[in-house]
Amino acid sequence: MREGGLEAPFRRPLDWENPDFYDEAKLDAEMRRVLDICHGCRRCFNLCDSFPRLFDLVDESAKGEIETVASVDFKKVVDACTLCDMCFLTKCPYVPPHEFDLDFPHLMLRYRAVEAKKNGVGFADRQLAETDRNGALATKIAPLANWATDCSHHAARNALEKVAGLHHEAVLPKYSKKSLEALAKETPVEVNREAPGFGRKAVIYATCFGEYNDPSVGLAARAVLAKNGVETEILHPHCCGMPLLEQGLIGEVAASAKQVAAAFEPWIDKGYDIIALVPSCALMLKFEWPLIVTDDPKVKRLAASTYDLSEYVVGISRKEGLAEGxxxxxxxxxxxxxxxxxxxxxxxxxxxxxxxxxxxxxxxxxxxxxxxxxxxxxxxxxxxxxxxxxxxxxxxxxxxxxxxxxxxxxxxxxxxxxxxxxxxxxxxxxxxxxxxxxxxxxxxxx
CATH class of the missing domain: 3.40.50 (Rossmann fold)
Structure with missing residues (x-):
């Protein structure tokens, strides 16, 4: 690989089942290698807060180099990473196949995985990551849950901040009284047989947010797709695992991937496309899961069959054309x-x-x-x-x-x-x- 080459970038599979992945000395060596390159480049200074934190640590160290930054301070950099992937995809010139072989987000993920294996995940973070359980419970008491989490109820929000570490001014998602799957069953739609796209079939992956918090996106998607001749089903087998990934719980993400892939396999066999309502969930199904579960053909097949919602509708417009109206x-x-x-x-x-x-x-x-x-x-x-x-x-x-x-x-x-x-x-x-x-x-x- 030469500097400035035009070869397409790619991501390596996460070697999370290898004991070396969790070796703290090897992790520290890799952190120092990568962060030293980032310090020398500084191209990502205006992305997330990880990079300003890193550059401040280096600049304020004894020699102004990564060698005089204490390893314990790397956690400040890791904690600011949101796994948005923008550094890897839009800024970094050193991603594979470059010989520097940088993948900053996945290195931050590895650090969190080592932390989680060594110390566990904090109680509040663990509970927040249980999105399916939380959603299933909250929909049963939606008015009460929404009242308690509203920013105008200061006592409840101050208590929530103390218990769960959620800022009292942060606007939290509301919960629906009924799940997206339940609402879809109650209100069937008629497929437009005259639409140019008639004959398409798709399963809408409800996602945790669409299933429990805001069904409006799923219902709007179903209505637009029906107008354009697409037969749809709405399913939510399980969370995609993004909240677990943020905590470094890669093994649990792998289990979610296998469960969801198995649930969608019969639909893919019948010729259905899979549409994810939330971009983060689409990203998990299409890209992250195949890098975590490398040996499951169902996961690979699901990745190849999955579309982001906007991507799918634009695809209809380009290939068959949209229905009039x-x-x-x-x-x-x-x-x-x-x-x-x-x-x-x-x-x-x-x-x-x-x-x-x-x-x-x-x-x-x-x-x-x-x-x-x-x-x-x-x-x-x-x-x-x-x-x-x-x-x-x-x-x-x-x-x-x-x-x-x-x-x-x-x-x-x-x-x-x-x-x-x-x-x-x-x-x-x-x-x-x-x-x-x-x-x-x-x-x-x-």
Whole structure:
């Protein structure tokens, strides 16, 4: 590999079942090798807070080099990583096949895996990662759960901050009274047999967020797909494991991958595509799982059969063409491209989807919102998350659009909260959970 070569980058499988993966001396040596290269390059200075923390550690050390940074301080760098993958995919010139062989996010993941194996995962973090269990319970008491987690209820939120470490001002996801699967069964849709895309079949992977928190994206997706002739089923076999991955629990992620892949296998056999509603979940199915579970053909087959929601709809428009009946949406849309949408390397499919609406007026914001999954909710990170996302909030505020939408369901509320910090009195755009809801409105379907 020569410097500046044009060979396509790739990621190596995670060698998490090898005992050397958890060897602390070998981990420290690799941390020092990689962080020294990052220190010498500094190209990622304006991404997440990991890199400013790293550069400050080096600059404030005795010799201004990585050799005089204490190993214990590397944790500060690791704790700031949100596994967004933007450094690997958009900035780093030293990813494989370059001889430096850098994969910063997966090195941070390895550090967390070593921590988890040695010390376990903290009680609060472990409970927050149990998204299926939490969602199944919370939907049964949704009004109470939503009341207790609302920012206006100071006593409850202060207690939650003490117990779970979630900042009392962070806007937390609401819970639905009924799951997406249940709502879909109650409200069947008719497939448009006259649509150019008639004959397609797809299973919508509900994801934890779509299943328990906000079914609107799944219902809008089903309605738009039915309008375009696509027969759909909605399933949620299990969480994709992203919250577990953030904690370094790679073995549990592998178990989730095998369970979900086995559940979708019969549908793939019958010719169904798989559509993930949330970009992070699509990223897990398409890219992370095959790097973690390298020997399961079902996981590989699922990865090859999975589409991001925006990617799938844009694919219909390009191949068969969309069904007629779209109307303009007044006021325009400020669209935030989420990091895990970008990490799928599929282009700005959400923006392309919005561009399918007649007379589309779309302001695209392609920058990190700062949220980073559960990371941005935590007391230690909340203010930093708002700081990182401030440029996005500023662009959304100045766009003057009637709607704001991100493909990431956690980024949207976080951006709006950042806008309120900029100017609490300014008129705010209406927040929608996904671009598919704009398309559903343009079709006049629910």
């Amino acid at each position: 779209l109307s303009p949406i007044e006021g325009g849309v400020a669209f935030h491209v989420s990091c895990h949408s970008r990490a799928q390397n599929i282009g700005r499919k959400g923006a392309e989807l919005l561009g399918l609406v007649p007379q589309a007026d779309v302001a695209v914001i392609e920058r990190c919102s700062g949220h980073g999954g559960a990371w941005g909710y935590k007391t230690a990170n909340f203010e930093t998350a708002l700081k990182v996302g401030k440029p996005v909030a500023r662009q959304a505020q100045s766009s003057g659009k009637a709607y704001i939408v991100s493909e990431c369901p956690l980024s949207g509320p976080h951006i709006v909260q950042g806008m309120e910090r900029l100017d609490a009195e300014a008129k705010k755009p209406a927040l929608l959970a996904h671009p598919i809801e704009i398309l559903a409105r343009a079709y006049g379907v629910k």
